[in-house]
Structure formats: C-alpha cells, structure tokens
Amino acid sequence: YEWKYGKQLLYTQILKDKIGHLVEDADTLDQALHRLTGFQDIFFSRDFLEPRPLMRAMEQSTGSVLLIDEIDKSDEEFEALLLEVLSDYQVTVPEIGTIAAQVPPLVVLTSNATRELGDALKRRCLHLHIDFPDAELEARIVRTRVPGVSERLLERLVAFIQAVRGENIRKLPSISETIDWARTLILLHADSLDPALVRSTLNVILKRQSDIAEVAGKVEALLDGGDKAGR
Known part of the structure; x- marks a missing residue:
C-alpha cells in the first residue's frame, strides 16, 4: 500500500485553517490540548490509503x-x-x-x-x-508468436538455440530470446542460417560479452550439431 501524500498535504492545509478556530477561545494550554485530542484525525486512515x-x-x-x-x-x-x-x-x-x-x-x-x-x-x-522446453514445444511457441517465420528457418534456429543451451555459458538464452531472434532474422530477410549471419546476431540471444565470445568460436560446430539433431 501507499499513502496518498497529495491528499494528505491538502488535509494538512485544512487543519492549519481550522485549528485556530478550534482553540481560539481556550483559556489555558490544557484546554487547547484537550480540544485538539478530541479532534478527529483521519490523516492515517483508509481515506488516505492507496x-x-x-x-x-x-x-x-x-x-x-x-x-x-x-x-x-x-x-x-x-x-x-x-x-x-x-x-x-x-x-x-x-x-x-x-x-x-x-x-x-x-x-x-x-x-x-x-x-x-x-x-x-x-x-x-x-x-x-x-525447465527449458524441448525443440518441438519451443518451435510451437515461436510459430505462435512469430507467424511469419518459415518452417526451414524455424527448425534451424530452434536447433541452434537448443545446442547453445548445452554450452558452459553464464546466461542461457530463454524462450523470449528465441522469439526475438526469429523476429530479427525475418527483418533481415533470412530464410536459413549461416555462420556469418549467426555471429552478427548473437547479441540478440546472448546478453553477456563473455558468452558471445565463447559461442562465436563454436558457431559452425553448433550449427552442424543442430542440423544432426534436427534430422
């Protein structure tokens, strides 16, 4: 919860105007304090609670x-x-x-x-x-979120992502990165994957430079491994 500070400030201004009228005819300090004690204080009440x-x-x-x-x-x-x-x-x-x-x-x-x-x-x-989904489920998710992706490209990019998740990197690509990558490849008019294209777009699926450097040197092997897994 939060307190409605703006409304409380307005209430404070009203109190400043009213307190003078409330205690103006009090003869002693005790009388003034007694009247203030009986004054309804709603500063911290449900009226000011968000x-x-x-x-x-x-x-x-x-x-x-x-x-x-x-x-x-x-x-x-x-x-x-x-x-x-x-x-x-x-x-x-x-x-x-x-x-x-x-x-x-x-x-x-x-x-x-x-x-x-x-x-x-x-x-x-x-x-x-x-856990991360298997290749079949991940392909279904990407196909739903990125309807324009071709089946050939979808099969290869999902296989590559699955292969990357088997590497010893700090931040494994999630499904959201797979979807982002599919959208990026469509914008680049790609219908398949090649090592140069993968290296130039690794920053879409990997968010740490050390992970990018680790995977960049293994792109060919990962692509080949993904192709074999797909077959």
Missing part, C-alpha cells in the same frame, strides 16, 4: 490470483512481508491494523534463482521447477 496489489488481493470478495514475478529480485524486507501474506493471508498496516483476506488468494511466485530465497518463504510454497 491499496497496491498485495492489499487489493486481500480485499477481493470473490477471491483472486496474485502473481509475484521474479521474487528473487526483491529485497529481504519484501520477502519478510510475504511471510504474513502467505501464512495468514493478511496485510498489517501499522497505523490502521490488520487487513485479512475475505477469500484467500491463489498466490504464484516465480524465481530465476539469481538470489537464494529464505527457508521461511520456501516452507510456505510448493516448488515446481520449469
């Missing part, structure tokens, strides 16, 4: 699906906050109190394992490892 996805998920009367993508890129403080969400299905706002879910949401966390998650968080989750 729900964000976690809180909105808790407040859905019909339930919801809450996706928290790439949790491994968040900080440890956010991970600690999720412990309450995943165990008790509630969010605590210090100024207001606890807001519990009317219907517990279905929560999905994704992680690329760039950071080790805490044991407390993992205990609250069911673990499912999703």
Whole structure:
C-alpha cells in the first residue's frame, strides 16, 4: 500500500485553517490540548490509503490470483512481508491494523534463482521447477508468436538455440530470446542460417560479452550439431 501524500498535504492545509478556530477561545494550554485530542484525525486512515496489489488481493470478495514475478529480485524486507501474506493471508498496516483476506488468494511466485530465497518463504510454497522446453514445444511457441517465420528457418534456429543451451555459458538464452531472434532474422530477410549471419546476431540471444565470445568460436560446430539433431 501507499499513502496518498497529495491528499494528505491538502488535509494538512485544512487543519492549519481550522485549528485556530478550534482553540481560539481556550483559556489555558490544557484546554487547547484537550480540544485538539478530541479532534478527529483521519490523516492515517483508509481515506488516505492507496491499496497496491498485495492489499487489493486481500480485499477481493470473490477471491483472486496474485502473481509475484521474479521474487528473487526483491529485497529481504519484501520477502519478510510475504511471510504474513502467505501464512495468514493478511496485510498489517501499522497505523490502521490488520487487513485479512475475505477469500484467500491463489498466490504464484516465480524465481530465476539469481538470489537464494529464505527457508521461511520456501516452507510456505510448493516448488515446481520449469525447465527449458524441448525443440518441438519451443518451435510451437515461436510459430505462435512469430507467424511469419518459415518452417526451414524455424527448425534451424530452434536447433541452434537448443545446442547453445548445452554450452558452459553464464546466461542461457530463454524462450523470449528465441522469439526475438526469429523476429530479427525475418527483418533481415533470412530464410536459413549461416555462420556469418549467426555471429552478427548473437547479441540478440546472448546478453553477456563473455558468452558471445565463447559461442562465436563454436558457431559452425553448433550449427552442424543442430542440423544432426534436427534430422
């Protein structure tokens, strides 16, 4: 959640105008403080609260699906906050109190394992490892996302990507890189792959210079290996 700071500032201006009228006939400081204590303070109330996805998920009367993508890129403080969400299905706002879910949401966390998650968080989750797709499934995905790709080019580029994933590189190309590469090759009017074309477009599928250098020297072998795998 967040607080609506702009609305709070406007409320502060109104208070400045009203406080003078509220205490103008108070004879002592104690009387003025007593009147101020009885004044309704809504500065930190639901009127000024802006729900964000976690809180909105808790407040859905019909339930919801809450996706928290790439949790491994968040900080440890956010991970600690999720412990309450995943165990008790509630969010605590210090100024207001606890807001519990009317219907517990279905929560999905994704992680690329760039950071080790805490044991407390993992205990609250069911673990499912999703590996890279096989060549057939990857070709189906690319064909759906890039309808203009020819079958000949599709078979060779998927085979090459599958071969690259077997190399000892730091960042393996994902399906999104395969799709980007297919679109790039179409823009270049390519109908097949040759070593020169592959080397000139490696930066589309590999995002680290060390990986590009590693693969660039093996392009011919990887193309040949991909052809044999395709056959």
